[in-house]
Amino acid sequence: MLDAADMLLRSWSAIGVLAAGHSPRQDAAIWDGLLEFVDRGLLDTPVGTVWSFADVPAMIAQQGTPAPGKSVVRVAERGR
Numbered sequence: 910m911l912d913a914a915d916m917l918l919r920s921w922s923a924i925g926v927l928a929a930g931h932s933p934r935q936d937a938a939i940w941d942g943l944l945e946f947v948d949r950g951l952l953d954t955p956v957g958t959v960w961s962f963a964d965v966p967a968m969i970a971q972q973g974t975p976a977p978g979k980s981v982v983r984v985a986e987r988g989r
Contacts, residue, residue: 914942918951956981 911923931939946952959981960968968980 913939914946954979959983961986 916922943952956979958968960983962982962984965982968982
């Protein structure tokens with residue numbers, strides 16, 4: 910049996926395995942497990958830069974070899 914958490918944390922894959930067909934209960938259990946990892950600080954998505962929606966053309970113009978971390982575009986500011 911494959912350990913999905915081990916696959917995720919050590920970034921390995923299995924060839925010939927279809928990762929689909931879970932029941933809603935199985936999907937909920939998987940998401941609960943991922944949220945537990947996040948709550949324990951075991952999963953993190955590094956954010957490299959945050960851009961306003963108005964600055965998206967500049968962001969696209971600066972794209973080259975991606976730097977570490979994700980680029981985030983704020984579509985709307987809070988409270989607006």
